Amino acid sequence: xxxxxxxxxxxxxxxxxxxxxxxxxxxxxxxxxxxxxxxxxxxxxxxxxxxxxxxxxxxxxxxxxxxxxxxxxxxxxxxxxxxxxxxxxxxxxxxxxxxxxxxxxxxxxxxxxxxxxxxxxxxxxxxxxxxxxxxxxxxxxxxxxxxxxxxxxxxxxxxxxxxxxxxxxxxxxxxxxxxxxxxxxxxxxxxxxxxxxxxxxxxxxxxxxxxxxxxxxxxxxxxxxxxxxxxxxxxxxxxxxxxxxxxxxxxxxxxxxxxxxxxxxxxxxxxxxxxxxxxxxxxxxxxxxxxxxxxxxxxxxxxxxxxxxxxxxxxxxxxxxxxxxxxxxxxxxxxxxxxxxxxxxxxxxxxxxx
RNA sequence: AACCCCAUGGUGUAACGGUAGCACAACUGGUUUUGGUCCAGUUAGUCUAGGUUCGAAUCCUGGUGGGGUUG
Numbered sequence: 001x002x003x004x005x006x007x008x009x010x011x012x013x014x015x016x017x018x019x020x021x022x023x024x025x026x027x028x029x030x031x032x033x034x035x036x037x038x039x040x041x042x043x044x045x046x047x048x049x050x051x052x053x054x055x056x057x058x059x060x061x062x063x064x065x066x067x068x069x070x071x072x073x074x075x076x077x078x079x080x081x082x083x084x085x086x087x088x089x090x091x092x093x094x095x096x097x098x099x100x101x102x103x104x105x106x107x108x109x110x111x112x113x114x115x116x117x118x119x120x121x122x123x124x125x126x127x128x129x130x131x132x133x134x135x136x137x138x139x140x141x142x143x144x145x146x147x148x149x150x151x152x153x154x155x156x157x158x159x160x161x162x163x164x165x166x167x168x169x170x171x172x173x174x175x176x177x178x179x180x181x182x183x184x185x186x187x188x189x190x191x192x193x194x195x196x197x198x199x200x201x202x203x204x205x206x207x208x209x210x211x212x213x214x215x216x217x218x219x220x221x222x223x224x225x226x227x228x229x230x231x232x233x234x235x236x237x238x239x240x241x242x243x244x245x246x247x248x249x250x251x252x253x254x255x256x257x258x259x260x261x262x263x264x265x266x267x268x269x270x271x272x273x274x275x276x277x278x279x280x281x282x283x284x285x286x287x288x289x290x291x292x293x294x295x296x297x298x299x300x301x302x303x304x305x306x307x308x309x310x311x312x313x314x315x316x317x318x319x320x321x322x323x324x325x326x327x328x329x330x331x332x333x334x335x336x337x338x339x340x341x342x343x344x345x346x347x348x349x350x351x352x353x354x
Numbered sequence: 355a356a357c358c359c360c361a362u363g364g365u366g367u368a369a370c371g372g373u374a375g376c377a378c379a380a381c382u383g384g385u386u387u388u389g390g391u392c393c394a395g396u397u398a399g400u401c402u403a404g405g406u407u408c409g410a411a412u413c414c415u416g417g418u419g420g421g422g423u424u425g
Contacts, residue, residue: 250365250378
């Protein structure tokens with residue numbers, strides 16, 4: 001009797017290969033695809049998770065592999081748990097990272113629930129990350145392809161999820177994944193990498209889409225530079241710390257957002273990179289996957305996706321963690337995830353608060 | 355009202371009378387599971403009407419617009 005596992009299929013090459021590898025390894029594979037699409041056409045010009053062309057690719061793949069497959073409707077949960085909170089963050093002048101919440105609260109939550117429902121022991125996805133186990137404690141590691149590593153987005157996963165997860169492409173490089181897909185004759189082999197947010201309307205920034213969706217007001221105000229008003233903007237949700245593009249203000253040298261005041265709506269610009277550097281910051285809602293790291297441990301912190309992690313020291317400060325990076329970090333942004341690593345091992349993370 | 359100064363892409367500026375260039379902004383593309391950063395490329399200008407000159411952003415005259423001084 002083969003062991004039953006579920007594989008999350010997005011329609012992309014990574015999950016296709018993950019499914020194929022699971023089949024090869026001798027599992028009974030049940031494909032699952034989450035539908036997170038908004039029913040309203042005003043939001044459906046978007047390239048959404050599991051959009052129509054993705055579903056065609058998925059149907060083709062499922063037939064090719066000869067596996068059972070289910071769609072799970074997740075939009076309501078996605079809206080409640082991810083979109084609404086993210087929209088609130090944006091209009092409060094912070095920059096949320098909805099993917100981190102989505103992974104714990106929607107994607108892996110639903111997948112693990114479904115796995116339990118149908119009696120599947122494990123959940124396979126096409127993420128670029130790895131899982132290690134020691135004495136029945138699971139830890140998350142960076143994917144082996146440094147350009148594709150997605151562990152940052154998974155920092156909120158707990159032992160409940162990790163103990164059931166397998167990431168077969170986490171030890172591969174993207175080129176190898178494509179080669180495997182091509183070798184197996186999978187139609188997704190040449191498919192472009194998925195690019196936009198799950199919830200991106202063409203020609204509109206993510207914060208604005210969320211604001212419209214949730215019907216929220218955003219504070220408008222001035223651009224300030226060296227104490228002077230140099231322009232006006234249409235809402236603080238459109239801007240993030242360190243942002244250069246889209247300001248519409250010509251200062252003669254590049255200008256960057258250095259502060260957002262949600263009370264007045266004022267956005268402060270700076271032209272000197274040094275003004276954007278932080279020597280220390282606080283993190284809240286911190287979760288550790290196997291406890292607070294021992295004193296004196298050499299840690300690294302990563303403050304946004306695709307930025308390098310840097311050595312740091314951390315200290316407890318009530319229920320917050322104070323982080324002191326070895327080198328000052330540029331554009332530390334409230335609302336973004338600060339994720340801690342020791343080498344390739346992800347230790348935990350939280351939300352930057354100041 | 356008189357006198358003086360100024361007028362170059364969306365913004366700020368450069369060009370001895372000899373191919374109007376730079377920075378920022380904007381747009382497009384690359385990178386990207388958030389927002390950004392970063393990289394590459396593109397668009398776009400001599401206020402106006404005359405004159406001098408082989409040739410005018412540049413010199414001359416009038417107009418228009420902006421700033422300043424005087425009363």
